[in-house]
Amino acid sequence: MKLAEKRSETVFQDFKPALSAGHAFAEASRCLFCEDAPCTIACPTSIDIPQFIRKIATGNLKGSARTIFDANILGSSCARVCPVEVLCVGACVYNHMDQPPIQIGKLQRHATDHAIAQGWQFHTAGPDSGFSVGLVGGGPASLSAAHQLRRQGHAVTIYEKRSVIGGLDVTGVAPYKVRADDVAKEIDWLLGIGGIEVRTGVQVGADVTWAELEQRHDALFVGIGLGADSLLDVPGAQLPGVQGAVAFIEAMKLGTVDLSNVRHALVIGGGNTAVDAVRELNGLGVKDVTLVYRGTEAGMPGYKHEWKVAKIDGVHAAWQALPVAFQGNGRVESVRCIRMDEHKKPIPGAEFDLPADLVLLGIGQAKLGELLGGLPGVTLDKGRVVVDAHGFTGRRGLWAGGDCTNGGKEVVNAVAEGKSAAIAIDEYLTTTAAAARQAKEAPHG
Numbered sequence: 001m002k003l004a005e006k007r008s009e010t011v012f013q014d015f016k017p018a019l020s021a022g023h024a025f026a027e028a029s030r031c032l033f034c035e036d037a038p039c040t041i042a043c044p045t046s047i048d049i050p051q052f053i054r055k056i057a058t059g060n061l062k063g064s065a066r067t068i069f070d071a072n073i074l075g076s077s078c079a080r081v082c083p084v085e086v087l088c089v090g091a092c093v094y095n096h097m098d099q100p101p102i103q104i105g106k107l108q109r110h111a112t113d114h115a116i117a118q119g120w121q122f123h124t125a126g127p128d129s130g131f132s133v134g135l136v137g138g139g140p141a142s143l144s145a146a147h148q149l150r151r152q153g154h155a156v157t158i159y160e161k162r163s164v165i166g167g168l169d170v171t172g173v174a175p176y177k178v179r180a181d182d183v184a185k186e187i188d189w190l191l192g193i194g195g196i197e198v199r200t201g202v203q204v205g206a207d208v209t210w211a212e213l214e215q216r217h218d219a220l221f222v223g224i225g226l227g228a229d230s231l232l233d234v235p236g237a238q239l240p241g242v243q244g245a246v247a248f249i250e251a252m253k254l255g256t257v258d259l260s261n262v263r264h265a266l267v268i269g270g271g272n273t274a275v276d277a278v279r280e281l282n283g284l285g286v287k288d289v290t291l292v293y294r295g296t297e298a299g300m301p302g303y304k305h306e307w308k309v310a311k312i313d314g315v316h317a318a319w320q321a322l323p324v325a326f327q328g329n330g331r332v333e334s335v336r337c338i339r340m341d342e343h344k345k346p347i348p349g350a351e352f353d354l355p356a357d358l359v360l361l362g363i364g365q366a367k368l369g370e371l372l373g374g375l376p377g378v379t380l381d382k383g384r385v386v387v388d389a390h391g392f393t394g395r396r397g398l399w400a401g402g403d404c405t406n407g408g409k410e411v412v413n414a415v416a417e418g419k420s421a422a423i424a425i426d427e428y429l430t431t432t433a434a435a436a437r438q439a440k441e442a443p444h445g
């Protein structure tokens with residue numbers, strides 16, 4: 001996968017650098033290899049964590065990486081981007097023993113990075129099944145599904161509207177966790193299974209219709225993620241200098257952004273995208289960066305451990321503040337806010353201005369489910385595609401997973417949902433679809 005060489009994200013260093021071989025061995029040797037390990041239970045992809053750690057401790061890096069990739073084919077990305085503090089590491093029994101928990105993410109990275117660098121492949125494509133599956137969107141959900149389907153021998157084609165695949169794992173995740181080129185390496189390695197056709201620059205719904213896709217393939221998987229940044233409907237919202245946070249992050253990760261004239265940047269929102277954006281602006285050299293959130297610090301939805309680092313880095317915050325207008329002459333210069341009470345209600349007359357040359361809106365993303373809205377059998381819930389536990393939409397031959405169904409979670413959830421849907425699709429193809437094909441081909445008479 002080819003990325004631009006000049007990308008603003010390259011100024012960022014790894015926030016959690018790799019372990020040395022000795023450190024990895026010592027850390028792995030601390031693991032208690034618990035039965036019914038709570039760390040594994042906390043992992044959405046159910047990686048057998050004590051098993052992969054034990055293999056590191058016995059010098060079997062190849063076996064360790066196999067254990068990880070068997071469960072999660074984006075195990076290298078997830079080692080870096082998973083919020084381990086609230087998943088596996090947060091569940092480690094050492095947390096109840098006044099001892100530091102095992103650094104599971106770093107150990108996972110140690111094994112998977114080594115495997116990718118060595119080019120070890122653990123899976124091969126199954127014998128040709130004669131069935132073909134189309135995957136809409138090329139993010140983690142579809143990549144995970146595509147790989148699993150190839151293992152079952154199905155032909156797969158990914159349709160991706162952007163020029164690169166990988167979804168938000170490439171275009172959205174903070175570069176101090178993982179840079180786009182590292183994810184690209186993992187994707188190239190994943191595609192090494194062979195036979196995954198990737199068609200970039202194809203927007204389903206515009207360049208190709210559902211009817212065409214349904215004709216072309218025996219089953220479809222939809223992993224289209226979320227849509228554009230939500231905007232604020234207040235005066236001045238269209239002023240240059242006011243833009244969506246996810247769009248800004250994508251621009252910084254795939255190309256270059258010029259912040260040389262930005263002295264005061266504001267990021268609106270209190271979730272993870274907003275917290276990432278303040279840390280990114282700070283890392284890109286903007287001197288005065290402020291998070292503006294309508295609630296309190298205690299009530300912000302973003303991860304507290306991430307916000308703590310932002311504060312240490314010198315990011316400011318305006319709590320209980322709601323923007324009511326963006327102001328400026330031809331370009332944003334300040335944001336008028338109103339103070340909110342503890343019930344998130346504006347306090348009359350409590351208005352104030354914050355200087356701003358750049359405003360990023362990190363208040364959510366649109367849901368893209370409408371794309372499937374007209375299809376009989378598909379149900380939407382506030383733009384989210386409704387599916388059963390295996391990703392089935394209710395329309396024959398159509399599955400979905402990842403952010404477009406769960407409303408926006410983590411890479412690891414998308415991987416788990418893509419894989420689970422692929423297993424259900426395989427079951428459908430080898431039973432229902434195979435029987436229908438046989439009946440069609442049987443001689444009449």
Ligand SMILES: Cc1cc2nc3c(=O)[nH]c(=O)nc-3n(C[C@H](O)[C@H](O)[C@H](O)COP(=O)(O)OP(=O)(O)OC[C@H]3O[C@@H](n4cnc5c(N)ncnc54)[C@H](O)[C@@H]3O)c2cc1C
Pocket residue numbers: 081082083136137138139140141142159160161162165166167168169172173174177202203204205223224225226246249272273276368371401402403404408409410411412414
């Ligand atoms: C700023 C930001 C930071 C994040 N940081 C983290 C993090 O640190 N850790 C973590 O685990 N998660 C993080 N996430 C969440 C994580 O990236 C997502 O949960 C995950 O990528 C969802 O995967 P997906 O495959 O469902 O969708 P996406 O990754 O969104 O991929 C969907 C793909 O579908 C394509 N597409 C959409 N419509 C069409 C169409 N009509 N035709 C063809 N292609 C289409 C898109 O271009 C995109 O490539 C972050 C999200 C954001 C926004």
Ligand code: SF4
Pocket residue numbers: 030031032033034037038039040049050053091092093094102104
């Ligand atoms: S909970 Fe902690 S100690 Fe137990 S198996 Fe998992 S990582 Fe090892």
